[in-house]
Amino acid sequence: EGLAGAPAPFDKGGVRIAVVSFLGSGDWLQAFEAGVKRQAEALGIEANVSQARNDINTQRELIQQAINLGVDGIVINNGQPEALKDVAQAALDAGIKVVAYDVNLDNPKIPQIEQSDADMARLVLEQAVKEQGEAFEGGVVYVAGFAPLDRRYAVWKSFTQKYPGIKEVASWGVVNDTVAASVADQTKAVLRANPNLSVVFTPWDEFARGVKLAIDELGLGETVKIYGIDISTSDIQAIIEPGSPWVATAATNAAVVGEVSVRALSLDIAGQFPGRSVLIQPTLVTRADLVDNGIGTIEQLQEKFPAFRDSDAAKAAWIPAPAR
């Protein structure tokens, strides 16, 4: 059941990899794992998928466990470098190939796959400046300690420095079981206290949903706009609602990220090192794009925006395209 014409060990089949994610849930992770699964299937790989559920220590244990299991390669999805460098090295020492997504393990043997949080934040914030001008009262929803959020927030900070007219009048946020509802409650308090606030930057789509809920409940859809990051079918639904304050979002297709990760790892396992850096370009999606093209789901988005459907990163002739 090997893959005809593929280099060893794929020609004989029986390749086994582990995918260890730092995150525990959410649309993004779901899409990522779906991408991982279909690319793995296309390659005849058995993929062991596990999640650390936002616990960095657990992520270490899971990687350790993958080493114990004797897999051929490991995809490390997010996490923190300090905590993972040594276990990643331990995996390499055990002859296991490693690729990392969105966590800089700073190791020449480990290909780094990046969707570039900075690029996403920059894309959408530039859109905000384009639409709202260089002077406005802005707010940001942010909770420290989640690496992608930290990187996206840093871009917001640099924007407020670059454009002195942009004022951060409030920053709030919470991560709990009912993020959307809790953020909505907070946002209402913020909007009441800051009636001139006109732009909210939400570096995570869960936050965007909460802020949108608050704006809807207060009926401020005309005056306050949301600039977000990430996209999913339900995000699209929220954006295209009539009068939706969520006007733009920047994202990569998480499923494509999953596919690229598996391909990069497969190349590495086959002895064809994919390079130290594999980049996936993010796309800006505005409300107008969606409404004008009648897009209501991720699948439709992929049809209309080819850049969203696939990435050329880490491809090879012997790697079959996943069934979609």
Place this chain on the structure above:
Amino acid sequence: MTDIPAPAVPRRDRAALVRRYALVALLVVLVVGFRLAEPAFLSTNNFFSILQAVSVVAILGVGVTVTLSAGGFDLSVGSVAASSVMAASYAMVVWQLGAGETIGLVLALGAAIGLANGLLIVRLGIPDLLATLAMMFLLAGLQLIPTGGRSISAGMILPDGSTAAGAYDPAFFVLGRLRLFDVVPVPVVVMAAVALVFWFLMERTRFGRVFYAIGGNETAAHLAGAPTRAYRLAAYMLSGSLAALGGLIVAARVGRGDVSSGASLLLDSVAAALIGFAVLDARRANVLGTVIGAIFVGVLLNGLTMLNAPYYTQDFVKGAVLVGALALTFGLGRKAR
């Protein structure tokens, strides 16, 4: 006649007065303080925003209060609420049920989970904490199995590859988003109704006395003729139903089925119930106290957010005020032993 003089009713000294009203006074001070710092704080709209923000926690807290008063402890309320969000979404998005059926189904589900808790505890004699903790883990996993761990929203892809055909029933949003007279959000009305009904049940009916009697001494209540097992089952069923109601409100507000463990809902509702111990110096679980406890925390969080306090100082202040209020309530004028 043995005319031993009855001991004089202990006069309420000043410490007792302070203890009695400490939390309420603190609440007033908070409100005034926030109002001074930020005039928008005391608007009608913001008032109802606060109530809306605490409604789910308060409703779950009332359930916790009922089980506490019957000498139990329900650690599963958070995950029952989280499961209810998923169940409601699944019912509408996948099974394409209407709002009414969905609500009935989810409430029944909550009651059924409560019954399961109760049977584990009453029939098998598993300690409350243990049984409901197990249920909590069970639900945290169970709620995700139908969708394979995915969140539920209109147009979602099911595990079998097909696309879900249904969507949220617009009528369902009434429960979470409508405002009566354009002012009072429905969740607040629901919370008020729950609080009133359960306050009446627990304080003004025979049933309430029996719940407390069971909590105080189950054997004594049994010997006095109470069907204690039925009451304890009922307590868990009420708690489960209330948690399901809370979950329905969350679903009707957010409009999708999000994967979550419900741990923070659990903690916040337990905190509200425990703060309730101190309200009016009750020193036991009580419905009024729980609701005031939830509102107390809500005022604090809303005010601090308005003042743009970073989220971590909010947790800190929440804890500090809790400690302070408790120290005042329990520590003042009461020598332990």
Place this chain on the structure above:
Amino acid sequence: MTDIPAPAVPRRDRAALVRRYALVALLVVLVVGFRLAEPAFLSTNNFFSILQAVSVVAILGVGVTVTLSAGGFDLSVGSVAASSVMAASYAMVVWQLGAGETIGLVLALGAAIGLANGLLIVRLGIPDLLATLAMMFLLAGLQLIPTGGRSISAGMILPDGSTAAGAYDPAFFVLGRLRLFDVVPVPVVVMAAVALVFWFLMERTRFGRVFYAIGGNETAAHLAGAPTRAYRLAAYMLSGSLAALGGLIVAARVGRGDVSSGASLLLDSVAAALIGFAVLDARRANVLGTVIGAIFVGVLLNGLTMLNAPYYTQDFVKGAVLVGALALTFGLGRKAR
């Protein structure tokens, strides 16, 4: 001479036997089952991986056990551990302390928090759950204030804009990452030592007797001359110190100070302690049972991950096995009342 014959062991009928060994038997069945499905499960390395994965939970669980045995309940262990991770990182990265000083400081901090808990409970008479819940919130906020909510790693930017000059002391990693003889991880050694010391303390010394007596009947213990307040304070201080030790191990494993509430550590350690009630039919908090409980959960999670079970089925199975084991232990052959 003291040659009094040991009493005849009361005859255990079959149900009692099943109850006694149900969990241990289930553990054996699990291990065999996982071994059959996945040969790598029973390798030496994986064995120690499991022990290492449960070490922190087991250590916190022992602390919970001590407070439970003294009739209390410490809900703050998770956040003490989380705060300790932050404190250890802060000490090394910002204050540039060495490994030894850091460990001493953090353990002292844990003991101090335990003392604060104990004083709230013993001096002010605040109920245990309430006091430690308040402490939990307090710490969740407090741990973030020094860094303004940021995670701590070498080269971090401090709130005042300067860059932290220090870094983790390499010697500190011994506590989390070193393997003795290249096989046995240090956290496992620490866990074994903690388990042994506390098992001895609780089961074989008069101090343990007093802890249990206080938990069983505080009035009786007081009347028999036990300094009950001192013991209860000590229980919380031990619990705080153990939680800090757990936090130190986490810090030494992850090498940075991450913002986290410690809620899952709390739940898992409480679960371990509660499962411990059922081990060997003890029906009380006990150190051996807690450690076995933690290992039980660890085996389950490790095996399921190896079998590639999605995380939500893991939660479900965890809950189901917990319910099953409990039902077996408590339900079998014991008529409630």
Place this chain on the structure above:
Amino acid sequence: MTAVVAAAGIEKRFGATRALAGADLAIERGEIVALMGANGAGKSTLVKILSGSLAPDAGTITLDGRPVAFAAPREAKRAGIATVHQATEQAGAAGLTVAENLLLDELCAPGGRLFTSPGAIRRRAAAIAATIGLDLPLDRDFADLRPAERQLIAIARAVAAKAAVLILDEPTSSLAAGEAERLFAILGRLREAGIAILYISHRLGDLAAIADRAVVLRGGVAVGEFRRPIDFRAAVAAMIGRPFEAPARADATLRRPVVLSARDVVLVPGARPFHLTLRLGEVVAITGALGSGKSRLLSTLYGLARPVSGTVALDGRSWAPGRPSEAIAGGVFMVAEDRRRSSLLPPEIPGATIAGTIAFPHLGRWFPLGVLRPARERRAAVEAIARLGIKARGPDDTLDQLSGGNQQKVVLARWQAEPSRLLLLDEPFQGVDVGARADLITAIRGSGTTTLIATSDAEEALEVADRILVMRDHTLFETEAEDAALIAAVGEVERAEGAASA
């Protein structure tokens, strides 16, 4: 005339214990039947079966000739059987007020009136309290009540139920003479009204005062029946299976050195000062009404409370312990009242065994390094089991498996396991049968330790003490009473006082 209630051939097993082995009992209208039996004879088990809280393994119960089977206490209640159970801690629920506890049966009975309010509860509770002249603040929490007050609440509830059958399981075990007298008067009235009453007590005086008939239970079967006039000597012999001999009492010489000397002690604000002198080896009993301050005096000497004024000296040195541990270190030990609350531990924890219970206060002395040596504990327990005649399988039995008398023996053995200067015993014979009481008295008197006993039962005081004091309103009065009824002596004191204040 058919019996109102009758039990025939009742059997009940608890594991290996055969509590009832075919017991028969019948009570007729307007009759008070005394159920007698040593500790563990099965009396309470029979009561629990009649009141529906336990199901019998075999046998039948008939009410007015019709067979009945109760699945729960409420069914027995509905059938007209009201019960006061032996354990005072089951008399009511903590967290509820006195008023709510007085109304507990009504509140708990299915189908009762649905709505209540604090006001209505207080009003109806006051009426119930009035039926037995109970004088307690209605909004006090049940948890803050003393055993005697709890017992009175249970009695008030049972009497107020107006049932056809009234069962009282040791209702006076913590009551003083005055309250007991009042109860007897009420029972007399109920008998007139045609109610069938089953009365259990270890106090022969009680039974002599009210019983029409006595049934003796031994080993779970009825072994004898005695009609008026009841021959208690024969009844007790049937009960313990051998002729009863009162414990020998050596005449204590009162010229021994003084151990404890209290001068001008005022126990609570407003009380009159009193003196107390105890000599080496003396056994002194204090008796007096409910709430007169007996326990207060003992706790003061034990460091649980502080006197308002006055001086206390132990062996000539000032004695003012701040807590029990200091009292113990100074050689003053106390067996507190209500052994379940004050001395027993739940069975599942280590140290709940006979050995562990005896060793607990002495752990520091016996194991200075902290490490326990089970053999050392067992030795003390085996010695105590033999010396006091404790009925148990061995030192590792937990106390919940023992009968009340045997539990009390273990608690006494605990405080005799090390020498003391002064031993304080608060209600040491509560719920203890005649035989076990004799064993306890022998152990108390045989130890040669100076002993101060608080008991609300004058008969017990006469049996055990060299000297008897009466306490009233937190003040002690010396009496000259020897064998005369002590109640009279209390009356005399009161009369003398009345004259003085007039």
